[in-house]
Amino acid sequence: MVEFCMPSLGADMEAGTVYDWRVQPGDPVRRGDVIASVETDKGIIDVEIFEYGMVEQILVEAGTRVPVGAVLAVIRSAEGAPALLRQAQGRPVAAMTEAAVAEKVHPLPQRPSGLPGRIEVAPAGNGRRLKVSPAARKRAAELGVDLSAVQGTGPGEAVTLEDVEQAAATAARPVHTKAEGEHIRVSPVARRVAEEMGIDLGAVEGTGPRGAISRADVERVAAGRSVIGEKEVRAAPEAAAPAQLPPKTQADFQAGMRRAIAAAMSRSNRDIPHYYLETHIDMSHALDWLEAENLNRPIKDRILPAALLIKAVARALGDVPELNGYWLDDQLQVQEAIHIGFAIALRQGGLVTPAIHHADLKSLDELMAALRDLITRTRSGGLRSSELTDTTITVTNLGDTGVEKVYGVIYPPQVALVGFGKVTEQVWVEKGMMGIRPVLSATLAGDHRATDGRRGGQFLDALNEYLQEPETL
Amino acid sequence: MTIKTVSDEQIKTTIFDVLGSITPEADFDALDPNEDLRARLDIDSFDFLNFLIGLNEVLGVEIPEADYGQLVSLNDLVNYLSARSHL
Numbered sequence: 001m002v003e004f005c006m007p008s009l010g011a012d013m014e015a016g017t018v019y020d021w022r023v024q025p026g027d028p029v030r031r032g033d034v035i036a037s038v039e040t041d042k043g044i045i046d047v048e049i050f051e052y053g054m055v056e057q058i059l060v061e062a063g064t065r066v067p068v069g070a071v072l073a074v075i076r077s078a079e080g081a082p083a084l085l086r087q088a089q090g091r092p093v094a095a096m097t098e099a100a101v102a103e104k105v106h107p108l109p110q111r112p113s114g115l116p117g118r119i120e121v122a123p124a125g126n127g128r129r130l131k132v133s134p135a136a137r138k139r140a141a142e143l144g145v146d147l148s149a150v151q152g153t154g155p156g157e158a159v160t161l162e163d164v165e166q167a168a169a170t171a172a173r174p175v176h177t178k179a180e181g182e183h184i185r186v187s188p189v190a191r192r193v194a195e196e197m198g199i200d201l202g203a204v205e206g207t208g209p210r211g212a213i214s215r216a217d218v219e220r221v222a223a224g225r226s227v228i229g230e231k232e233v234r235a236a237p238e239a240a241a242p243a244q245l246p247p248k249t250q251a252d253f254q255a256g257m258r259r260a261i262a263a264a265m266s267r268s269n270r271d272i273p274h275y276y277l278e279t280h281i282d283m284s285h286a287l288d289w290l291e292a293e294n295l296n297r298p299i300k301d302r303i304l305p306a307a308l309l310i311k312a313v314a315r316a317l318g319d320v321p322e323l324n325g326y327w328l329d330d331q332l333q334v335q336e337a338i339h340i341g342f343a344i345a346l347r348q349g350g351l352v353t354p355a356i357h358h359a360d361l362k363s364l365d366e367l368m369a370a371l372r373d374l375i376t377r378t379r380s381g382g383l384r385s386s387e388l389t390d391t392t393i394t395v396t397n398l399g400d401t402g403v404e405k406v407y408g409v410i411y412p413p414q415v416a417l418v419g420f421g422k423v424t425e426q427v428w429v430e431k432g433m434m435g436i437r438p439v440l441s442a443t444l445a446g447d448h449r450a451t452d453g454r455r456g457g458q459f460l461d462a463l464n465e466y467l468q469e470p471e472t473l
Numbered sequence: 474m475t476i477k478t479v480s481d482e483q484i485k486t487t488i489f490d491v492l493g494s495i496t497p498e499a500d501f502d503a504l505d506p507n508e509d510l511r512a513r514l515d516i517d518s519f520d521f522l523n524f525l526i527g528l529n530e531v532l533g534v535e536i537p538e539a540d541y542g543q544l545v546s547l548n549d550l551v552n553y554l555s556a557r558s559h560l
Contacts, residue, residue, distance in 0.1 A: 291538060291539075294538050295537070295538075298535070299522075299525055299526055299529045299535055299536065300526055300529075302522060302538070304518050304519065304522060305518075306518065306519070345517075347496065347498065347515055348498065371519065372519065372523070375519050399518075400517040400518050
């Protein structure tokens with residue numbers, strides 16, 4: 001069996017609403033199939049499955065909002081594999097409880113989108129590293145088991161699903177009672193919300209692990225409602241009303257978009273020590289070549305400078321791969337595939353950065369087609385989940401505005417962002433000769449944990465070199 | 474200039490039709506025919522290329538890149554296209 005979970009479609013996503021199902025129980029599914037669409041702060045996204053098999057059961061009705069990691073459906077895998085595999089895009093939510101599943105919003109676990117089949121390594125309370133399989137982590141969260149107290153029996157003392165269930169069986173879930181002066185476990189978000197709403201935390205019953213108070217708990221008290229019992233929660237999916245989504249107004253969408261960007265960018269500025277580099281690139285050769293090339297093409301097949309820039313970035317990443325990857329678990333994880341996220345501004349405000357998959361392997365024509373397709377789908381809906389989760393580096397091009405240079409904010413867990421400004425005519429001195437050239441400012445925002453300025457500088461040098469040989473791109 | 478022929482009116486209608494699919498939220502009535510169309514409607518280079526492709530499909534006019542600089546306002550577009558289209 002495979003669990004199909006609410007995916008994290010970016011570091012900023014806390015929860016999503018199942019918009020509709022494209023499959024029914026009994027339907028066969030293949031890797032890459034879109035089986036549901038999910039409404040997020042960034043629009044309605046088509047969610048793909050990464051398994052072959054058959055839909056066994058749908059657990060969450062359309063119209064229901066659930067946190068990232070909640071199991072949406074159960075898939076019987078084609079091989080009938082007995083192991084409880086996790087969906088590539090679904091990842092465990094550290095503090096997920098069943099009560100939280102039914103609540104509308106849950107604090108975001110500060111983890112990036114999951115990598116398939118990865119054994120998670122989390123710091124344990126006593127400083128030792130704790131190996132936990134994703135399935136075990138999720139089960140532990142469900143059962144309220146403290147992972148640091150579980151003795152792992154898996155490879156390398158990894159905590160397995162069995163270990164978690166064993167621990168839960170031998171020790172009944174501790175009932176949390178608050179004595180006078182006792183330390184109350186409460187998430188920072190919940191504490192803030194409580195302060196804002198004037199809620200006494202001592203009066204809030206925590207439903208998180210070890211009785212921790214989550215934001216949902218605070219909001220429940222604020223709403224004057226009693227804690228939802230587990231029985232009621234279990235019944236919730238069946239009891240959910242048929243797909244009736246309240247119409248989302250433009251203002252709602254805007255507010256959601258701003259919240260999503262705020263969360264991701266705040267996290268970036270809090271966690272990532274950025275360094276910035278800038279170089280000026282003489283674009284005369286590239287633009288001349290492009291103009292000549294476009295003269296021979298019908299208007300439909302014209303290539304925009306943006307495609308050239310993306311291809312040059314992809315090639316330069318081949319030379320400096322350290323900028324293409326993620327900072328996860330206190331280390332740089334370089335990604336082999338180059339999936340460039342291209343920042344697309346929405347006219348009503350906000351932006352989305354869907355990935356151009358394998359940008360290094362695409363021709364300029366293919367890049368143009370991919371860009372056009374992505375821009376259309378970003379604005380009209382229909383982005384696929386993989387396009388939001390796979391991005392390994394982001395490119396932002398503000399060249400259409402009057403801006404000459406852009407110093408970007410890295411989108412975690414990525415480790416770099418390349419910024420392009422407007423091409424302007426500038427005085428250019430080369431080999432003692434002065435001339436006027438179209439000049440492009442290219443900037444690199446790098447994560448100093450992952451790379452240093454020297455490597456970043458080598459990337460910008462390589463980028464410049466590729467743009468001097470546009471015919472090779 | 475003022476719109477003086479039926480053909481110019483038809484071209485203007487075509488322009489708004491194509492633009493409408495690119496910037497559905499735009500209010501064309503409030504548009505000053507002499508102002509910078511791209512700046513006013515927040516049209517980036519991709520939108521602009523799609524706009525020209527759309528015009529090409531309807532009017533059959535190939536606009537070379539070298540002429541982009543002449544096409545700033547609505548009036549620029551109407552003049553340019555009416556001189557070249559066979560509508």
